[in-house]
Amino acid sequence: MLESHQYLKQFSIKPSVQRSAVMHFLLNNRIHPTIDEIYMALSPTMPTLSKTTVYNTLDLFVEKGAVRALAIDEKNARYDVDISAHGHFFCKSCGKVQDVFDLKPHMFHIPHSDNYTVDSVEISYFGICNSCKGN
Amino acid sequence: MLESHQYLKQFSIKPSVQRSAVMHFLLNNRIHPTIDEIYMALSPTMPTLSKTTVYNTLDLFVEKGAVRALAIDEKNARYDVDISAHGHFFCKSCGKVQDVFDLKPHMFHIPHSDNYTVDSVEISYFGICNSCKGN
DNA sequence: CATTACTTTTGTAATGGTTTCAATAAACTA
DNA sequence: TAGTTTATTGAAACCATTACAAAAGTAATG
Numbered sequence: 074m075l076e077s078h079q080y081l082k083q084f085s086i087k088p089s090v091q092r093s094a095v096m097h098f099l100l101n102n103r104i105h106p107t108i109d110e111i112y113m114a115l116s117p118t119m120p121t122l123s124k125t126t127v128y129n130t131l132d133l134f135v136e137k138g139a140v141r142a143l144a145i146d147e148k149n150a151r152y153d154v155d156i157s158a159h160g161h162f163f164c165k166s167c168g169k170v171q172d173v174f175d176l177k178p179h180m181f182h183i184p185h186s187d188n189y190t191v192d193s194v195e196i197s198y199f200g201i202c203n204s205c206k207g208n
Numbered sequence: 209m210l211e212s213h214q215y216l217k218q219f220s221i222k223p224s225v226q227r228s229a230v231m232h233f234l235l236n237n238r239i240h241p242t243i244d245e246i247y248m249a250l251s252p253t254m255p256t257l258s259k260t261t262v263y264n265t266l267d268l269f270v271e272k273g274a275v276r277a278l279a280i281d282e283k284n285a286r287y288d289v290d291i292s293a294h295g296h297f298f299c300k301s302c303g304k305v306q307d308v309f310d311l312k313p314h315m316f317h318i319p320h321s322d323n324y325t326v327d328s329v330e331i332s333y334f335g336i337c338n339s340c341k342g343n
Numbered sequence: 344c345a346t347t348a349c350t351t352t353t354g355t356a357a358t359g360g361t362t363t364c365a366a367t368a369a370a371c372t373a
Numbered sequence: 374t375a376g377t378t379t380a381t382t383g384a385a386a387c388c389a390t391t392a393c394a395a396a397a398g399t400a401a402t403g
Contacts, residue, residue, distance in 0.1 A: 089369090089380065108360080123382040128361070144298075144332065147279050148390095149360070162324050163279075173319060180315055184308060184333065189297050191335040197279065198319065200326040224351065224398090243389080258353045263390070283361095284389070 084139040105170035107149035160196035166205035219274040240305035242284035295331035301340035
């Protein structure tokens with residue numbers, strides 16, 4: 074919890090109780106959670122927490138660059154505290170997201186174009202995870 | 209319209225009037241449209257068209273492999289008739305999607321893992337397009 | 344043709360993630 | 374402390390998508 078407090082400061086985010094709790098959860102649960110998963114995980118020990126606060130908090134984290142929002146899941150927004158260059162795998166059956174680390178760095182290079190200016194890259198893989206295979 | 213008819217058959221899709229109209233639109237408007245854009249474009253000349261039909265049709269097209277659904281836009285599902293290996297650019301300001309063709313083929317290679325089986329890849333770039341630059 | 348079975352389309356209603364907004368609470372400033 | 378700003382909260386609105394059942398269209402049978 075203290076770490077989360079410090080961690081937020083590194084991204085010039087004023088660390089409130091709620092923000093620290095959300096960041097603490099993200100740092101210790103690298104599951105690319107949805108808003109609802111974060112809310113459900115925290116509300117037992119933080120009964121007054123509002124889901125709107127979770128939305129606001131994640132928006133702020135993304136804006137400050139502390140967290141990356143993933144477009145991989147059509148149904149829900151997903152968030153990743155690991156802002157290093159890596160890809161993701163999305164299981165079309167269970168909806169879980171896994172990291173894909175063994176990608177060559179040059180895959181994350183920004184392409185140049187006269188039509189637009191790129192500021193981020195997302196490499197996503199879709200398929201079925203082993204837990205769902207027999208299903 | 210005749211072409212669309214034939215095109216659908218190549219993917220073993222029974223070509224109804226509605227399906228041909230949707231495919232015709234997709235083949236002639238490579239704008240990665242949303243369901244609503246397709247519906248709005250067709251409803252003037254096809255007043256009885258239901259938006260549910262557009263949803264059903266696109267689901268079918270994707271299932272048959274005639275069209276690719278893109279996860280790039282958090283707000284709306286987007287569809288691409290070009291099923292060749294290429295990436296996409298999403299303008300965070302206007303929401304338009306552009307093709308990114310000049311990518312090395314190996315970027316679309318399927319990674320191997322003990323945890324999952326990949327069946328598709330999506331390479332997405334985010335930023336601001338030139339039309340929005342001055343905005 | 345006429346009947347039946349099957350597929351597709353349609354429109355309405357429900358669902359559910361996200362956003363809006365105004366009120367309350369907390370943190371900061373002088 | 375009073376005043377000001379910032380953060381949190383909860384309810385309501387929004388809107389893309391889904392579910393579902395009725396209607397229309399198409400194909401098959403005799």
